Amino acid sequence: MEKRFIMTAFGTDRPGIVADVTEVIFETGCTLENTTMTRLADEFTLILLFTGQGDELEQTLHMACRRLEREKNISAFLRVLPKRPPRIPPTGTLRKVHVEGLDQSGIVYRISRFLADHRVNIENLAASVRPSPESGADIYSMEIVVQVPDSVTLDTIDRGLDRIANDLNVDIIFR
Secondary structure (H helix, E strand, O other): OEEEEEEEEEEEOOOOHHHHHHHHHHHOOOEEEEEEEEEEOOEEEEEEEEEEEOOOHHHHHHHHHHHHHHHHOOEEEEEEEOOOOOOOOOOOEEEEEEEEEEOOOOHHHHHHHHHHHOOOEEEEEEEEEEEOOOOOOEEEEEEEEEEEOOOOOHHHHHHHHHHHHHHHOOEEEEO
16 A cells, blocks of 8 residues: 655754755655755755655655654654545645745744735745845745635735734745
């Protein structure tokens, strides 16, 4: 019977970290379905969705995660996913939210809380901090892909994000 897993892993960035983690998936005969990998500070992070078969697979994967930690200094965590439910096509409109402004506490929280309160689902979020070329101050930049349900007007989301932008003194573009 096919089983689905999500593995998260991270370790000090270096050549070969992706190979070390994906070797586990290859050696166990699993098939990689989707991944997100990026460097955060000096750490390289991986999120992997994969499938595999076998009665002992889950135990084998847990042992492989511990081996990655012992031998490669990579922290890896495994989660078994439930059987695939029938895929219900999402309803709503995909939109993008771009945020940019001086780095400050609460930007992600305030925006994600507003979206959640309006049943807007975050599909993807990527953010970074970089120094401003003029002043050297930290500039926070975030791109979010969201799915706005049909029951919520785009104008409601746009107005709410404008209020947050004014409160935080950041630019938010909703398109």
